[in-house]
Amino acid sequence: xxxxxxxxxxxxxxxxxxxxxxxxxxxxxxxxxxxxxxxxxxxxxxxxxxxxxxxxxxxxxxxxxxxxxxxxxxxxxxxxxxxxxxxxxxxxxxxxxxxxxxxxxxxxxxxxxxxxxxxxxxxx
Amino acid sequence: xxxxxxxxxxxxxxxxxxxxxxxxxxxxxxxxxxxxxxxxxxxxxxxxxxxxxxxxxxxxxxxxxxxxxxxxxxxxxxxxxxxxxxxxxxxxxxxxxxxxxxxxxxxxxxxxxxxxxxxxxxxx
Numbered sequence: 410x411x412x413x414x415x416x417x418x419x420x421x422x423x424x425x426x427x428x429x430x431x432x433x434x435x436x437x438x439x440x441x442x443x444x445x446x447x448x449x450x451x452x453x454x455x456x457x458x459x460x461x462x463x464x465x466x467x468x469x470x471x472x473x474x475x476x477x478x479x480x481x482x483x484x485x486x487x488x489x490x491x492x493x494x495x496x497x498x499x500x501x502x503x504x505x506x507x508x509x510x511x512x513x514x515x516x517x518x519x520x521x522x523x524x525x526x527x528x529x530x531x532x533x
Numbered sequence: 534x535x536x537x538x539x540x541x542x543x544x545x546x547x548x549x550x551x552x553x554x555x556x557x558x559x560x561x562x563x564x565x566x567x568x569x570x571x572x573x574x575x576x577x578x579x580x581x582x583x584x585x586x587x588x589x590x591x592x593x594x595x596x597x598x599x600x601x602x603x604x605x606x607x608x609x610x611x612x613x614x615x616x617x618x619x620x621x622x623x624x625x626x627x628x629x630x631x632x633x634x635x636x637x638x639x640x641x642x643x644x645x646x647x648x649x650x651x652x653x654x655x656x657x
Contacts, residue, residue, distance in 0.1 A: 420652050420654075438569070448558055493649070494571070522616075525545070
C-alpha cells in the first residue's frame, strides 16, 4: 500500500464484500444470552454508522432507506461486538437490547418465532 | 384450503419467501454452546433435504450446486432444530457438529474469525 491515504478505502471497509445490491447480511444476537434476535441487511453506510455510533443501523430493503433500529419504537440496540466471516459478506453483532427489548415488528423479542415441528412451522 | 391436496405446496414450504435468486438465508449455530458457525444460503430443495434428512444441506452460490455440508471433509452437521423468521426469508439452525467440528473452509470451527477492534477487522 502506498500513495494518497485519504483516498484509500477505510480500514473498516476492507475485507467487506457487498452483493450486487450493495448489501451484506447482518445477524444480530443478544449479548446477554446469545439469542438470535434478527437477520437484516446493511449497506456500507449502514455498517459505517453502526461501527461509528455503536447504534445498530440497517438498510431497509422494503423502504429503501437507512434504518436506525428502534428510532421510532425506542427498542434500539447498542453494539457490543462485531465479527466478519471468511467471505466478507456476513457479520455477526452482539448487542444490548434497549427499550422494551422487542427486536421484531410483530412485538416479540426475536424474529425467529416459528419452529419446525412435525413437518410444519409452528409459532412458539 | 380445498381442492387437490397433492398439488398444494407442502407444509414446510409455506411461509417461506425466497429472493429473486430463489434463496433464503441460513444461520447455523452450534447447539452445544450457541456459537455462530456460519451463514449460508438455501434453495427450496436444499431446505427440503435438510428438513427431511437432518443433514445440513446448503446451496453453493459459487459452484451453483447443492452442497451437503461436510460431504467431502467429513465435517457434517446434524440438524437439531430449525426456526423461521417473521419475514420468512431467514432461518436459524442449531446443529451438532460432526467430524473435526470445523465449519469453515479455512480450517476453523466458525467462519466468524475476524473481530472489529480499533477501527479494523482483526483475526482472532
